[in-house]
Amino acid sequence: MVKKLKKFISSLENSRVSFGGLLITFLCIILLRNFLEAFSDQDNYWTPVSFLANFIHFPMFYISLLLALAFFVRWLIGERIMSVTKIMLFFFPVILLAPIVDLLLSQGQGYNMSYLLGDFSGLIHKFITFSRGFSGRGATPGIRTELAVILFLLAAYLYLKTGKILLTLMGIIGSYVIIFVFGSLPSLITELWNLKGTDMITGELFAGNVLLHHFYSFNHKMSFVFYPILLIELGICFWMYDSVKFKMVVKNLRLFRVLHYLFMLGFGIFLGYKGMTTISFFDTPFPVLIIVASVCSVALAWWFALGINDLHDVETDKITNPTRPLVTGIITVNEYKSLNLLFIILSLIAAWLIRYPFFVAILLSIALSYIYSAHPFRLKRYVFLSTFIL
Numbered sequence: 001m002v003k004k005l006k007k008f009i010s011s012l013e014n015s016r017v018s019f020g021g022l023l024i025t026f027l028c029i030i031l032l033r034n035f036l037e038a039f040s041d042q043d044n045y046w047t048p049v050s051f052l053a054n055f056i057h058f059p060m061f062y063i064s065l066l067l068a069l070a071f072f073v074r075w076l077i078g079e080r081i082m083s084v085t086k087i088m089l090f091f092f093p094v095i096l097l098a099p100i101v102d103l104l105l106s107q108g109q110g111y112n113m114s115y116l117l118g119d120f121s122g123l124i125h126k127f128i129t130f131s132r133g134f135s136g137r138g139a140t141p142g143i144r145t146e147l148a149v150i151l152f153l154l155a156a157y158l159y160l161k162t163g164k165i166l167l168t169l170m171g172i173i174g175s176y177v178i179i180f181v182f183g184s185l186p187s188l189i190t191e192l193w194n195l196k197g198t199d200m201i202t203g204e205l206f207a208g209n210v211l212l213h214h215f216y217s218f219n220h221k222m223s224f225v226f227y228p229i230l231l232i233e234l235g236i237c238f239w240m241y242d243s244v245k246f247k248m249v250v251k252n253l254r255l256f257r258v259l260h261y262l263f264m265l266g267f268g269i270f271l272g273y274k275g276m277t278t279i280s281f282f283d284t285p286f287p288v289l290i291i292v293a294s295v296c297s298v299a300l301a302w303w304f305a306l307g308i309n310d311l312h313d314v315e316t317d318k319i320t321n322p323t324r325p326l327v328t329g330i331i332t333v334n335e336y337k338s339l340n341l342l343f344i345i346l347s348l349i350a351a352w353l354i355r356y357p358f359f360v361a362i363l364l365s366i367a368l369s370y371i372y373s374a375h376p377f378r379l380k381r382y383v384f385l386s387t388f389i390l
Contacts, residue, residue, distance in 0.1 A: 006160050012090050013083035019338055022089055026066070030059050033095045040099035040110040040142065052219040056349060060226035062095065065182045067233040069175055073154065074240065076171050077161050081240040091153050094146060101142035111140040116184035117202050120191050123184050139183070151175060185225065193285060205284060216286065223353050224289040231296060231346065248325045249339065252310070258302045265298050293350040294358070300347035301362050305369030307340035309380075312373050 017025075034054040070084045077084075102111050116126055116138050130147075131139035139147075151172050158171040181188065190202040208217040216224075239246040269291060282288075310317070310326055311333070317324045325331040331339075344366060351362040371377045372389050380386045 002160070005156075009087070009157065009160055013079070013086055015086055017086055017089065022085060025089060026063060026092060027059060029092050029095065030062050033062075033099065034058055036096060036099035037113065040102040040106075041113045042110050043112055043114070052217065052223060056353070057219040057223045057226070060223060060230050061182065064226050064230045064233060065179065066092065067230075067237060068178050068182070069154070071233070071236065071240075072174055072178060073158070073171065076158065076167060076174075079161065081237060085237075087157060091150065094149050094153065097149060098140065098142035098146040101145045102140050105141050111142070112137040113140050113143060114138055115186050116180075117187050118184075119187070123187055126184075127180055147176075147179060150179070186222065189225065189285065220353060221286055224286055224293055227293050227296070227350060227353070228289070234342070245325075245331050245335070248328070248330050252306075252325050253303055254306065258299050261298050261302055262295060265294060269294070290354060294354055297347045297350035297354070297358070297362055300343045300350070301366055301369075304340055304343040304347060304366060305373070307336060307343065308370055309373040311336060311340070312375065312378065
């Protein structure tokens with residue numbers, strides 16, 4: 001029986017799934033979870049903020065958590081990151097369990113599902129007791145059932161891979177800690193922020209309010225929290241996947257040239273904030289997170305433009321820039337296109353979070369960069385017109 005299970009695990013690890021296939025499958029399962037949760041959660045996410053919740057906040061939460069667990073499991077067993085991620089893919093439908101269990105146990109009424117809220121002592125109590133005693137909001141019976149199944153599956157995988165009980169136990173405890181941290185992140189951020197002398201509760205810090213002259217809801221704020229986490233995790237994942245390709249891409253990003261655009265962004269932020277004399281920039285952590293997202297959006301838009309240029313300049317670069325990734329052959333055209341698609345998606349997500357005019361500005365710059373470098377127009381060929389576009 002154990003040999004059959006090991007063989008089954010090995011077949012899952014070696015299954016032929018592309019990066020695009022992985023991502024699309026994850027997003028499909030997340031969409032199904034959000035749909036079911038709309039019926040099982042009494043807060044009802046079919047509201048004006050549901051786009052942010054269902055298509056930005058929740059996907060970033062699940063993918064960030066999944067990558068964190070994948071990194072931890074990889075560290076424990078030393079397996080390739082793609083193999084671990086494929087296993088996570090086949091475990092991932094378990095997230096559909098929570099809303100189904102909640103609907104069944106509540107006879108169709110549902111429960112208020114949310115992050116874990118409370119101070120440090122309250123969170124420690126919930127951690128030790130596995131969030132027993134549902135009080136009407138937080139970790140619902142379905143969430144606890146889902147968590148138990150996830151930990152069981154991870155324990156089975158670790159034991160089948162290593163045969164070590166102690167390592168499996170470490171894996172269960174470590175995975176539970178990671179999931180708990182992600183599930184209580186708003187409360188943890190509030191408690192850490194209060195260490196500087198601020199006396200706030202989670203509901204106040206994350207409430208929808210006017211922040212730097214713009215409305216930011218709870219889903220907005222949590223998206224700003226997860227955005228840099230997700231970017232860092234994706235970078236680590238790429239490095240774990242192939243460190244040679246990662247170094248080649250980083251070397252090709254031309255970081256000094258992107259500073260030109262970031263200095264313009266910084267000057268704009270300075271001019272904008274200069275007139276906000278009634279607002280303290282450090283009342284909450286979110287203005288800093290907004291600036292981080294702005295910087296990332298501009299940088300990623302530039303790197304997308306760089307990628308489009310490289311994809312259409314391969315023949316020229318063979319003569320003038322023989323060390324470029326596509327010329328050396330270290331990165332394939334399909335890999336480069338996938339990376340470029342990821343750049344533009346992440347850039348536009350950050351731009352949309354910041355506000356609509358910023359989104360339009362980034363989208364316009366991306367559009368100009370495309371017609372500048374790509375066929376059929378390829379306007380970079382015309383001296384005065386190319387300079388005007390730049």
